[in-house]
Amino acid sequence: MPPTCPFNSKNEVMNGISSNDIVQDKLIPIPSHLKQSKYGFNAFLLLLQYVTPFHLIAMGLFLSLFLPTTIIAILSFAFFLYPLIKQVLRYYNYLPVPYSECIIRSTYSARCEGDFVVFLIGIRPNGANPLTKSFKEIVAAFQKMIAELEADRTLGYMGGDLYVSANSRKSATMYVQYWRSYEALQKWTHTRLGTHVKIMSEYMKTDRFEGVNGIWHETYKVRDGEYECIYGNMPPMGLALATQAVYETKLNNGSKRMQQRQKEKEAQGF
Structure with a gap:
């Protein structure tokens, strides 16, 4: 199993930095295993083109013809209760929400040079x-x-x-x-x-x-610099995952994010 993501699942970001202390444009390190597409990749996603809920219902009804009523009742009860119990436990924080440790509990953007x-x-x-x-x-x-x-x-x-x-x-x-x-x-x-x-x-x-x-x-x-993106309380994704993720303190700041790279280049003398 890959190492856990370095993002706190509470109201903090990694390394104990509170959201009030975030420095804009500070680089957010992302584990290399998150950059691999096989992370969460399902080889059979294309089958969703063919499989519908009707197929699953029909399969259940067909199996019911060959199983005793008691077994059917137990299986139905189990399949109904299992996801319900898990959801209740997640609601009361007894179980973690899937991949919640991978969420960057802040607002961030992407930085790509060139x-x-x-x-x-x-x-x-x-x-x-x-x-x-x-x-x-x-x-x-x-x-x-x-x-x-x-x-x-x-x-x-x-x-x-x-x-x-x-x-x-x-x-x-x-x-x-x-x-x-x-x-x-x-x-x-x-x-x-x-x-x-x-x-x-x-x-x-x-x-x-x-x-x-x-x-x-x-x-x-x-x-170079002709792009803009924003991610709020999201796992590393998109351009930020492919290149670099940096903290962004303002949400409604699209035009300035678009100009940010040009300002960086001017400061570097390009």
Whole structure:
């Protein structure tokens, strides 16, 4: 199990610094294990495209045909009480809220020196069968690509996170990635023996024409200092997780955060 996050779960931030003593732009160290996408990553998220509450209800009703009434009553009672008891215990602070130790109990922003790239990529199963060979291959390939990027930071990949869509009409998933430069992204995607080239070669042979799985991406170049972000009482995430997290004492200060990097550069003589 990875080490716990260095953030206090009370009304304090790490190292006993109270929220009243926070120094704006002070760097917040983030454990390296939080920067890995496999932290909380579920390999079967894409199955949510197919599995609905109706499937689960139907499965329960089907099993009830083969189990004694007493067993069904015990199981129903247990499945109902277990999450309810856990929630009550969390409410009265007898159990911690999941990942509550990872929350930065303050307001913070992100600091990234230099230009960077935001890369969005996602897939959508278009067929009705979640057990097709191409579906399983594309899930495995996606995980393999992320593992390769996280294993070698010299490739230019800074970090990212996976999101599941609430709109089944569009992409089933979206992975938000942050790259050091567009050149680094292009170099990795076009490396002859790289994972991405092999995967895309297979996709071009089959899914490109059959359309069983859809795939998309968008790329955005962000110039140095031309970004703004704010996080309040959140775990390390987004650009702050991929680069650096710094304390931010003011919430409604978007325009000044946008200008902050330019002021830093001017102070350094750039």
